[in-house]
Amino acid sequence: MNQNFDIIIVGGGAAGFFTAINSVEKNPKLKVAILERGSEVLQKVRISGGGRCNVTHACFEPNELVKFYPRGEKELRGPFHQFCSGDTIEWFEKHGVELKIEDDGRMFPVSNSSQTIIDCFIQATQKLGIKVLTGQSVQSIFKKDSFWKIETQSENYITETLILATGSNPKIWEMLQNFGHAIVSPVPSLFTFNIKDSRIKELPGVAANVSVKVKDSKLVSSGPLLITHWGMSGPAILKLSAWGARILNDKNYQFTIYVNWLNDVDAEDTEKILKEIKQEHAKKAVSKKSPFELPNRLWESLVLASGIETETKWADVSKIQLQNIAHQLTNASFQVNGKSTFKEEFVTAGGIDLKEINFKTMESKLHQNLYFAGEIVNIDAITGGFNFQNAWTSGFIVASAITN
Structure with missing residues (x-):
C-alpha cells in the first residue's frame, strides 16, 4: 500500500523539522511527512551545546556570518541575505522560545535546555498536522514520471516533492550518486x-x-x-x-x-x-x-x-x-x-557537491522537485551555533521555494 504526501522530508533532525514547519505555515493545505530512521527525532538537537542547544550565533551581518564556514562561504552569502541569525531569533520568539546571547556570541534558549527547542518543534508539527514517522529507514528512492517513490523497510511512500535532510548519512549519499550527484567524500571537521x-x-x-x-x-x-x-x-x-x-x-x-x-x-x-x-x-x-x-x-x-x-x-x-x-x-x-572527536558534536566536511545545487531554492540542478537542507551538502562550520544556522537558513529557503 502506498502512502501519498505532497511533501516528504527524509531526516528528523533540525533541518528536517524546520523545513516541514515552515512549509505548512506558509501553505496549511500541504500534506507533509517527516521520515526518521531512528526511534527518536531531533537527537543532535538534544545533545548539542552540552544539552543546552547552541541555536545560533549573534553575528547579524550576512557578509560576516559566512566567514565562519570553511566550506560554503561563497554559496551561503545569498541564502543568509534571505534568512540570517536575526530572523532565527525572531522565528523562535514567535514560537514561544526566547534566546539569550552569551559573552562569546553563542545563543541558547533562556531555559538553558535543548528540550525547549525539541518541545517547540514537536508541538508545531502536531498543531500543523505534520506526520512524524519514526523507524523509517529509507532503503531505496525511485523517480517515476513527476513523482518520487520512497521505500523503507516497512512502507512505500509517494510524493511530488522530496526533501533530503539526512546530514552525513553515507547510505543516502550513495543513493544520490546513483541519481548522478557528485559527493565530496566526508572527512572529520571538528x-x-x-x-x-x-x-x-x-x-x-x-x-x-x-x-x-x-x-x-x-x-x-x-x-x-x-x-x-x-x-x-x-x-x-x-x-x-x-x-x-x-x-x-x-x-x-x-x-x-x-x-x-x-x-x-x-x-x-x-x-x-x-x-x-x-x-x-x-x-x-x-x-x-x-x-x-x-x-x-x-x-x-x-x-x-x-x-x-x-x-x-x-x-x-x-x-x-x-x-x-x-x-x-x-x-x-x-x-x-x-x-x-566527540561523537555528539561530530561534524563532517563533505557531502553533495555545491556546484549541483541552486542556492536560491536549495533544489538539485539535476532533478526537479528534489531539495536539500542542512549538512547533507558539502557545507560545515566551526563551533558556535553556525551549523544550526545553516540548517535553519536552508530549511527556510526550501520551504519558501516549494510553497511559492
Whole structure:
C-alpha cells in the first residue's frame, strides 16, 4: 500500500523539522511527512551545546556570518541575505522560545535546555498536522514520471516533492550518486589534537589565548586554547581542525604545530620585554610568577623547557636562556599524533557537491522537485551555533521555494 504526501522530508533532525514547519505555515493545505530512521527525532538537537542547544550565533551581518564556514562561504552569502541569525531569533520568539546571547556570541534558549527547542518543534508539527514517522529507514528512492517513490523497510511512500535532510548519512549519499550527484567524500571537521609532550603533561585544564599555525601550510588560527589530558583543544584548535579538515586528513593527522602563547607578540619583542624584566626583578626567581598574561603553571613549565632551573634568579639568566624563553613563548613546536572527536558534536566536511545545487531554492540542478537542507551538502562550520544556522537558513529557503 502506498502512502501519498505532497511533501516528504527524509531526516528528523533540525533541518528536517524546520523545513516541514515552515512549509505548512506558509501553505496549511500541504500534506507533509517527516521520515526518521531512528526511534527518536531531533537527537543532535538534544545533545548539542552540552544539552543546552547552541541555536545560533549573534553575528547579524550576512557578509560576516559566512566567514565562519570553511566550506560554503561563497554559496551561503545569498541564502543568509534571505534568512540570517536575526530572523532565527525572531522565528523562535514567535514560537514561544526566547534566546539569550552569551559573552562569546553563542545563543541558547533562556531555559538553558535543548528540550525547549525539541518541545517547540514537536508541538508545531502536531498543531500543523505534520506526520512524524519514526523507524523509517529509507532503503531505496525511485523517480517515476513527476513523482518520487520512497521505500523503507516497512512502507512505500509517494510524493511530488522530496526533501533530503539526512546530514552525513553515507547510505543516502550513495543513493544520490546513483541519481548522478557528485559527493565530496566526508572527512572529520571538528576535532582536538592528540599531543604527548612533557611541557603540557601536568597541565590539563590550563587555558591561554594563543595563535597556532600548522607547519608547512597556510593554516593559522587564534583564540583560547585548552590543554587536556590527551593534548590540546579549545576554539583555537577546533577552528584549525575545521579549516584544515582536508589538509590534516591528507597528513593522516601527523603534523607539527607552532604555538605562540602570547598570541600576537613576536620573539624579538618578547626578548626585549624579558631583558627589561631581568633588570627590574634581578633578585626574584624566574619561574615563580608569570610576567605575561599566562597561567603561572604554564609559565613555569615553559621556563623549565628553556633550560632554566626552578630556583634560578633573573640576574643569573644568560642571553641564550632569554632567547630560549622567547622561543618557547612565541614559537613552541608540538608534534600532533592523531585526533579525538566527540561523537555528539561530530561534524563532517563533505557531502553533495555545491556546484549541483541552486542556492536560491536549495533544489538539485539535476532533478526537479528534489531539495536539500542542512549538512547533507558539502557545507560545515566551526563551533558556535553556525551549523544550526545553516540548517535553519536552508530549511527556510526550501520551504519558501516549494510553497511559492
